[in-house]
Amino acid sequence: MFARKWRSISKLQQIAVGGGNFPQAIVSKRHKFDKREANLWNKTNTDRALDHFDDFYGTFYGDLWPSTRLAMLSSPKHCALVNYYGDYDETIDKLKNMGCLDIQEIFEENRLLKKTKKRKKDPVNMPTNVIETSVEDDESEDLQMFSDERVIAPGQPNSAYLNFVPTTKLKGMEDWLEEEDQFQYVKPTYDFVVKKQKDERLDFPSLLKAFVFPRGDISRFPSPKRSSLGTSNYYLMDAASLLPVLALNLQATESVLDLCAAPGGKSLAMLQTLYPNRIVCNDITTSRISRLNSVLKQYIGQTTTWKHQLEVRASNALHWSEFDAFDKVLVDAPCTNDRHSVMEDDNNYFKKDRMKERISLPETQSALLIAGVRACKPGGTIVYSTCSLSPIQNDGVVHMAIKQLKEIYKIDMVVKDMSMTMNHFKFLCRFAPSSSLRYGQVALPSIVNNFGPMYISKLQRVI
Numbered sequence: 471m472f473a474r475k476w477r478s479i480s481k482l483q484q485i486a487v488g489g490g491n492f493p494q495a496i497v498s499k500r501h502k503f504d505k506r507e508a509n510l511w512n513k514t515n516t517d518r519a520l521d522h523f524d525d526f527y528g529t530f531y532g533d534l535w536p537s538t539r540l541a542m543l544s545s546p547k548h549c550a551l552v553n554y555y556g557d558y559d560e561t562i563d564k565l566k567n568m569g570c571l572d573i574q575e576i577f578e579e580n581r582l583l584k585k586t587k588k589r590k591k592d593p594v595n596m597p598t599n600v601i602e603t604s605v606e607d608d609e610s611e612d613l614q615m616f617s618d619e620r621v622i623a624p625g626q627p628n629s630a631y632l633n634f635v636p637t638t639k640l641k642g643m644e645d646w647l648e649e650e651d652q653f654q655y656v657k658p659t660y661d662f663v664v665k666k667q668k669d670e671r672l673d674f675p676s677l678l679k680a681f682v683f684p685r686g687d688i689s690r691f692p693s694p695k696r697s698s699l700g701t702s703n704y705y706l707m708d709a710a711s712l713l714p715v716l717a718l719n720l721q722a723t724e725s726v727l728d729l730c731a732a733p734g735g736k737s738l739a740m741l742q743t744l745y746p747n748r749i750v751c752n753d754i755t756t757s758r759i760s761r762l763n764s765v766l767k768q769y770i771g772q773t774t775t776w777k778h779q780l781e782v783r784a785s786n787a788l789h790w791s792e793f794d795a796f797d798k799v800l801v802d803a804p805c806t807n808d809r810h811s812v813m814e815d816d817n818n819y820f821k822k823d824r825m826k827e828r829i830s831l832p833e834t835q836s837a838l839l840i841a842g843v844r845a846c847k848p849g850g851t852i853v854y855s856t857c858s859l860s861p862i863q864n865d866g867v868v869h870m871a872i873k874q875l876k877e878i879y880k881i882d883m884v885v886k887d888m889s890m891t892m893n894h895f896k897f898l899c900r901f902a903p904s905s906s907l908r909y910g911q912v913a914l915p916s917i918v919n920n921f922g923p924m925y926i927s928k929l930q931r932v933i
């Protein structure tokens with residue numbers, strides 16, 4: 471632990487505490503590391519974020535952390551989301567000619583490949599007439615391999631970090647409390663069980679087309695071009711941001727709420743499916759709503775397709791009052807935005823005077839998820855996502871929300887296990903092993919395909 475902290479402070483600071491190249495034992499005798507003191511040194515916000523991540527994620531993700539760290543400190547990759555409302559076919563051809571890969575095509579190929587591999591494993595018992603059977607058969611095999619419903623029982627590993635530090639406890643700690651210090655307040659919650667079911671088969675929306683450069687290729691997309699309709703031909707976004715939208719498994723004529731929608735990348739991806747018969751894009755921040763509106767103008771343009779179906783709302787989701795109303799709800803919550811936190815000093819959650827706000831994020835996220843569930847119809851689907859690797863902001867929030875939904879609102883939830891589905895996206899993202907998470911999947915940035923971080927948890931409201 472000391473070694474990690476030691477590496478994360480600058481050479482100058484090491485010398486200042488009598489270190490330099492001194493063996494750690496000598497250094498630690500001369501100067502015991504003090505978190506409070508370290509934070510008083512002149513560190514930038516990004517330094518503080520990295521220190522925090524080295525400690526917290528280093529412990530949680532183990533061997534996967536150094537390569538994730540390297541990727542987060544390197545230039546991110548993008549995908550090009552083709553705009554249905556701007557030279558769609560021509561853009562697809564252009565992207566293919568540039569050597570880009572069609573995410574949808576590879577996803578479907580992987581699904582078929584997996585089916586073929588399974589058959590090869592057991593050729594003797596395989597009746598010859600099923601060799602060309604449909605993809606659905608493959609999914610049903612998965613179902614057999616996988617128990618239909620699993621109950622996460624109290625006392626299983628990882629359950630210990632699932633309570634938050636109450637913000638009332640923060641008094642007097644404003645200068646130095648780390649997110650990980652929330653652990654010291656944590657008591658295991660062994661008083662309820664969470665049901666987990668295998669996720670349904672994902673239908674990749676046929677019109678949703680997004681392209682990436684192959685693995686290891688760090689080419690950049692040219693800026694989007696104006697199409698013949700005046701709209702832009704593609705939207706550049708993190709490919710991992712498509713995962714929460716895909717996890718919703720949108721179907722034609724469904725109603726969708728994007729509770730924290732701005733600046734609108736995921737809303738735009740939903741619109742590209744042409745599926746929803748109603749879509750509400752909500753956000754609390756006026757300036758970000760303006761960005762959302764300009765994205766919609768730039769990409770949807772003058773089309774009347776969405777005139778009566780698309781609504782942009784500027785409201786605080788915590789006061790949402792339209793209950794039991796939507797088939798699908800996306801809660802893409804505000805979070806520490808880890809990539810931003812290690813790269814940009816401005817608007818950084820690790821700024822000293824934002825400490826309270828940062829530490830209270832899980833409570834806010836949990837309240838937003840609860841609002842999203844209450845806005846969803848019974849039987850409907852809710853996807854919770856963040857672009858943080860923090861187990862507290864991810865699984866911790868989902869756990870807390872499920873518990874409160876049950877206790878306060880008498881709403882039962884089921885967690886959908888998306889691990890099988892996400893297997894088909896391994897060409898795109900590197901996922902943390904399922905054993906490290908209980909309620910979702912997390913895409914870890916990797917230098918060969920630098921997307922993410924992105925955590926996704928899929929829930930179904932039972933009643």
Ligand SMILES: C[S@@+](CC[C@H](N)C(=O)[O-])C[C@H]1O[C@@H](n2cnc3c(N)ncnc32)[C@H](O)[C@@H]1O
Binds near residue numbers: 734753786802805
């Ligand atoms: C991660 S960003 C959303 C990104 C967006 N989904 C996208 O794909 O472009 C989180 C958003 O949550 C919004 N937000 C934070 N608190 C909120 C609240 N109480 N109600 C509604 N929106 C909120 C922020 O303004 C921010 O735009």
